[in-house]
Amino acid sequence: MSERFYITTPIYYVNGPPHIGHIYTTVVADVAARYQRLAGADVYFLTGTDEHGQNIERAARERGITPQEHADQIVAAYPPLYRALHITHNDFIRTTEARHAVGVEAIVARIAAAGDLYTGRHEGWYCASCEAYYTGKELLGEHACPTHDTPAEWRSEENVFFRLSAYQQPLLRWYHENPDAVQPESRRNEVRAFIEGGLRDLSVSRQGLNWGIPFPGHAGHTVYVWLDALTNYISALGFGHGEDERYHRFWQHGGTRLHLVGKDILRFHAVYWPAFLMSAGLPLPTTVFAHGWWLRDQRKVSKSSGNVVDPGELIGHFGADALRYYLLREMVFGQDASFSDEAFIDRYNSDLANDLGNTLSRVVTLSRRAFDGKTPPLAGDPQLQAAASEAVAAYRSAMDGFAFHRAIEALWRLLAQSNRFLVAREPWKKFKDPTQRDEVAETLFNVLEAVRIVACGLIPIMPEKAAAVLAALGEQRPESLDDLAWGATETGADLPATQALFPRIDKAAYLGSAPSPVLRKVAEPSANPQQADPHQANPQSGEERTVISIDQFFETQLRVATVLAAEAIPKSNKLLKITVDAGEADPRIVVGGIAKQYEPETLVGQQVVVVFNLQPAKLMGVESNGMVLAASEDGAPVLVQPHRPVAPGTRVR
Numbered sequence: 001m002s003e004r005f006y007i008t009t010p011i012y013y014v015n016g017p018p019h020i021g022h023i024y025t026t027v028v029a030d031v032a033a034r035y036q037r038l039a040g041a042d043v044y045f046l047t048g049t050d051e052h053g054q055n056i057e058r059a060a061r062e063r064g065i066t067p068q069e070h071a072d073q074i075v076a077a078y079p080p081l082y083r084a085l086h087i088t089h090n091d092f093i094r095t096t097e098a099r100h101a102v103g104v105e106a107i108v109a110r111i112a113a114a115g116d117l118y119t120g121r122h123e124g125w126y127c128a129s130c131e132a133y134y135t136g137k138e139l140l141g142e143h144a145c146p147t148h149d150t151p152a153e154w155r156s157e158e159n160v161f162f163r164l165s166a167y168q169q170p171l172l173r174w175y176h177e178n179p180d181a182v183q184p185e186s187r188r189n190e191v192r193a194f195i196e197g198g199l200r201d202l203s204v205s206r207q208g209l210n211w212g213i214p215f216p217g218h219a220g221h222t223v224y225v226w227l228d229a230l231t232n233y234i235s236a237l238g239f240g241h242g243e244d245e246r247y248h249r250f251w252q253h254g255g256t257r258l259h260l261v262g263k264d265i266l267r268f269h270a271v272y273w274p275a276f277l278m279s280a281g282l283p284l285p286t287t288v289f290a291h292g293w294w295l296r297d298q299r300k301v302s303k304s305s306g307n308v309v310d311p312g313e314l315i316g317h318f319g320a321d322a323l324r325y326y327l328l329r330e331m332v333f334g335q336d337a338s339f340s341d342e343a344f345i346d347r348y349n350s351d352l353a354n355d356l357g358n359t360l361s362r363v364v365t366l367s368r369r370a371f372d373g374k375t376p377p378l379a380g381d382p383q384l385q386a387a388a389s390e391a392v393a394a395y396r397s398a399m400d401g402f403a404f405h406r407a408i409e410a411l412w413r414l415l416a417q418s419n420r421f422l423v424a425r426e427p428w429k430k431f432k433d434p435t436q437r438d439e440v441a442e443t444l445f446n447v448l449e450a451v452r453i454v455a456c457g458l459i460p461i462m463p464e465k466a467a468a469v470l471a472a473l474g475e476q477r478p479e480s481l482d483d484l485a486w487g488a489t490e491t492g493a494d495l496p497a498t499q500a501l502f503p504r505i506d507k508a509a510y511l512g513s514a515p516s517p518v519l520r521k522v523a524e525p526s527a528n529p530q531q532a533d534p535h536q537a538n539p540q541s542g543e544e545r546t547v548i549s550i551d552q553f554f555e556t557q558l559r560v561a562t563v564l565a566a567e568a569i570p571k572s573n574k575l576l577k578i579t580v581d582a583g584e585a586d587p588r589i590v591v592g593g594i595a596k597q598y599e600p601e602t603l604v605g606q607q608v609v610v611v612f613n614l615q616p617a618k619l620m621g622v623e624s625n626g627m628v629l630a631a632s633e634d635g636a637p638v639l640v641q642p643h644r645p646v647a648p649g650t651r652v653r
């Protein structure tokens with residue numbers, strides 16, 4: 001039976017559209033889920049939205065709509081965003097769904113049956129954004145919330161209480177017996193110290209709040225949002241609906257039950273939630289993993305700070321996979337990280353455009369040129385195999401331990417080793433020499449195989465781009481982690497022509513004058529044309545500038561040809577049929593759109609430059625085998641010619 005792996009994200013408040021801090025956890029969960037699926041696990045991946053509470057009620061009131069309408073509008077942003085980000089969740093739970101209320105009622109009933117609920121008066125400082133009480137000691141300055149730095153309000157009301165204090169010892173025992181249950185270690189120690197400091201009973205109902213689940217048996221009370229929200233992890237599996245198969249498979253008798261959370265909500269997951277579950281006699285999570293915050297200008301990215309980074313814009317400009325890569329590469333899982341457009345572009349250019357994109361196009365282009373469009377015919381010695389095995393072992397242990405940045409580093413080490421190997425062996429100098437053919441084959445095979453392994457490792461992280469890299473290598477997507485083993489590249493297999501998978505981003509042009517955090521594309525008209533760099537883009541043309549590697553440029557073969565004959569093509573006022581000597585055994589025919597500017601007879605004997613390896617095309621019934629190069633002056637062609645006559649067939653480069 002395959003290992004069961006249940007992974008959850010926090011459910012997101014619907015007080016604003018999802019921002020980078022929210023999608024970070026979802027991307028991490030998706031990467032982990034995809035990786036576990038490749039490892040053969042039986043995976044269930046849950047995410048969703050937290051829609052009850054005072055905050056939402058207030059936000060809806062301010063907008064003059066009902067809380068449900070408000071929630072529906074915010075939640076509508078999730079499906080397209082998750083699709084764009086290639087998120088493969090199995091379920092999306094909303095706490096306003098009936099199936100969730102059933103689960104909440106069921107857990108409250110079990111906690112009540114355990115004798116852990118009583119009614120009492122509650123007084124304290126309440127932060128509505130956190131939906132939590134704080135002690136005077138925990139507050140900042142003028143009674144400000146330690147997380148939001150906004151004023152907390154004094155509250156006094158009759159509530160239903162949960163005997164949290166009774167769970168101090170059981171929780172400490174759980175921590176002792178399951179040292180890895182809360183990660184990373186620094187956070188575990190923090191939470192343990194909090195528990196050791198003594199636990200006070202927790203109020204788990206609210207009065208005067210309509211937007212919530214009615215507290216069973218306590219008219220006028222609603223269930224405290226955190227008890228409501230935390231229960232999503234089992235209500236979504238069908239808890240409370242009798243013998244639900246999914247609940248049994250992934251929770252009651254599950255393998256891994258893993259909650260990913262931000263550090264600000266660790267206490268709820270590592271103290272309250274296990275205590276609720278203990279009281280209800282239900283299994284506890286096996287792991288709660290807390291990550292740090294994305295900061296901008298040293299502050300947590302959040303709606304209330306007004307410094308949100310909109311994931312939709314980033315995806316639109318850079319692509320979902322580049323964003324996924326950046327989020328995982330830049331944040332050491334567990335620690336804070338700073339978001340900046342500059343760092344994003346630097347990472348993209350150096351890691352993706354340069355290290356990965358250039359290595360790929362270099363090795364594929366060389367193989368195609370040296371071996372007639374195919375992978376090398378001989379495998380030779382597996383020179384990079386040891387490096388690849390080391391990288392794969394490091395990658396796997398890092399992925400298993402949620403150290404995604406290290407997993408990526410391991411793959412990039414292999415790329416760097418492959419590049420050094422290429423540079424040392426210089427196949428580009430040798431591939432025309434038949435005596436060195438075997439060595440060139442061996443070199444290229446090794447690097448192709450190393451790049452294939454890197455791409456397989458990247459599948460969970462950049463699913464679409466990694467698949468494109470594999471397609472460029474003539475490979476299929478990996479089906480399991482076994483595909484990370486050395487040796488799957490076929491010899492003599494067709495290699496498609498390379499395309500720029502990671503065109504470089506021009507940092508200066510992007511960052512130039514744009515006022516927003518996520519910036520203009522080179523192709524977009526400049527807000528301030530004076531600041532646009534004329535070497536980077538043609539502001540009038542509106543053409544998007546795609547940067548290509550030198551190898552990609554060499555995919556286009558340009559040759560000098562001497563015109564042997566030229567004639568007008570009947571019924572066309574634009575096209576000429578031009579017969580040229582391009583240094584081959586037979587003359588070739590190219591059709592050029594230059595009839596309005598050039599008399600056919602004046603062309604004979606002239607030299608032109610033709611694109612030599614262009615796919616033939618029929619134009620007005622004449623097959624054209626190439627294209628004559630011309631500068632386009634206000635749309636009118638001006639032929640490009642060599643400065644002095646050269647032998648027909650001479651390459652232009």
Ligand code: MSP
Pocket residue numbers: 009010011012013020021022024025050229230231232260261262263264265292293294295300301302
């Ligand atoms: N609704 C609660 C969670 C209930 S789970 C049973 C909540 N929602 S939230 O929308 O405020 O935050 C959801 C998650 O997003 C939290 O894990 C939080 O840490 C994370 N992030 C919100 N802003 C963040 C950053 N700037 N950086 C990283 N993650 C942060 O809390």
